[in-house]
Amino acid sequence: MSTAHVADGRAPERAAVRSGAGSPEKQQDPFGDGDFVCGIDFGGTKTAVAVARADGEILAATRLPTSAEAGAEQAVHRALAAARELIAETESRTGGRLVGAAAVSPGIVLPDRVLLAPNVPGWGELALPALLHDGLGLDPARIGVGTDAKAAAEAEARWGALRDADPGILLSLGTGIAAALVIGGRVLGGAHGAAGEIGYNLRSRGDVGYTAGRAPLEEHASGIALVRRATQLLGRAPESGDAFGDPDPRTAELVDEVLDEIAVHVANLALAVDPQRIAVTGGLMRSADRVLPALRRRLDEAVPFPPELVAAAYPQDAALRGALALAVETAGS
Numbered sequence: 001m002s003t004a005h006v007a008d009g010r011a012p013e014r015a016a017v018r019s020g021a022g023s024p025e026k027q028q029d030p031f032g033d034g035d036f037v038c039g040i041d042f043g044g045t046k047t048a049v050a051v052a053r054a055d056g057e058i059l060a061a062t063r064l065p066t067s068a069e070a071g072a073e074q075a076v077h078r079a080l081a082a083a084r085e086l087i088a089e090t091e092s093r094t095g096g097r098l099v100g101a102a103a104v105s106p107g108i109v110l111p112d113r114v115l116l117a118p119n120v121p122g123w124g125e126l127a128l129p130a131l132l133h134d135g136l137g138l139d140p141a142r143i144g145v146g147t148d149a150k151a152a153a154e155a156e157a158r159w160g161a162l163r164d165a166d167p168g169i170l171l172s173l174g175t176g177i178a179a180a181l182v183i184g185g186r187v188l189g190g191a192h193g194a195a196g197e198i199g200y201n202l203r204s205r206g207d208v209g210y211t212a213g214r215a216p217l218e219e220h221a222s223g224i225a226l227v228r229r230a231t232q233l234l235g236r237a238p239e240s241g242d243a244f245g246d247p248d249p250r251t252a253e254l255v256d257e258v259l260d261e262i263a264v265h266v267a268n269l270a271l272a273v274d275p276q277r278i279a280v281t282g283g284l285m286r287s288a289d290r291v292l293p294a295l296r297r298r299l300d301e302a303v304p305f306p307p308e309l310v311a312a313a314y315p316q317d318a319a320l321r322g323a324l325a326l327a328v329e330t331a332g333s
Helices: 072-094 129-134 148-159 216-221 223-234 247-273 283-302 317-332
Strands: 035-042 046-052 058-065 098-104 143-147 168-171 176-183 278-281 306-312
Touching: 035 072, 035 317, 046 072, 058 072, 058 148, 072 129, 072 168, 098 129, 098 148, 098 278, 098 306, 129 143, 143 148, 143 317, 148 168, 148 278, 148 317, 168 247, 168 283, 176 216, 176 247, 216 223, 216 247, 223 247, 223 283, 247 283, 278 283, 283 306
Parallel strands: 035 098, 098 143, 168 278, 278 306
Antiparallel strands: 035 046, 046 058, 168 176
């Protein structure tokens, strides 16, 4: 999620960009013995690449720095080079073939650009499907692209904590704040691909939000915001690096305030959607013993039919798993 604007003001065009996982039971299996897919997760600081079987078993993976300061194209080309290396090694080892590939990124990924793009020079102008086609040599019909948070929900719906949950919500609490809704086994994209971008939620009547280039909730309560606010409060960086483990009681009070702010917005989302289950992922879940009780308390107080609340199955590599789930979905369609 990013506070960047749509630079040219154009509305997102409807396009055949994969963004929702279908029910795995209803799909024909396109995979032969040893066949596999490739997934790429483009992050602001790190890019992850993996190949996996249809059931999500990762066969090989690698990570490399995004080097955002050097621009978007080099990040994509280096990731594709790493992907080609993994694909060749896997083909040689298993005798299988690549049958689908997908890439996920922050922002709303369209065929010719990325809206609400991360702060990487040139990222908004990337045509990711064409780059994957050129870099991997796959039929365009076997290539998928998507938003990282929604793709993570695809993985949770297909293999993880949201399987059989209807409706289900994946709540991502980390560098950014976002939610993804799973309804009828499919991730809800919304009219413009922006469903679940709760980091833009307004916190007060005085907030302007998107048109001012702001994401009020994310700027107040994300992992980055928490560290920034703790540093301002203490006059030093938090000892633990993420504020949760800092011994100063003022930091503990700040963490409690931030978690309660998040919990209020999650409770409001639950009131609107009436989910069966909410799964939580992201960097803040390294302190799940603080995060989940804060959410649980608000949900129980505010929601007439409180949903189940669980840790996501893939707390550390949710977006990469989502890219693989999207690749499996694309290969089977």
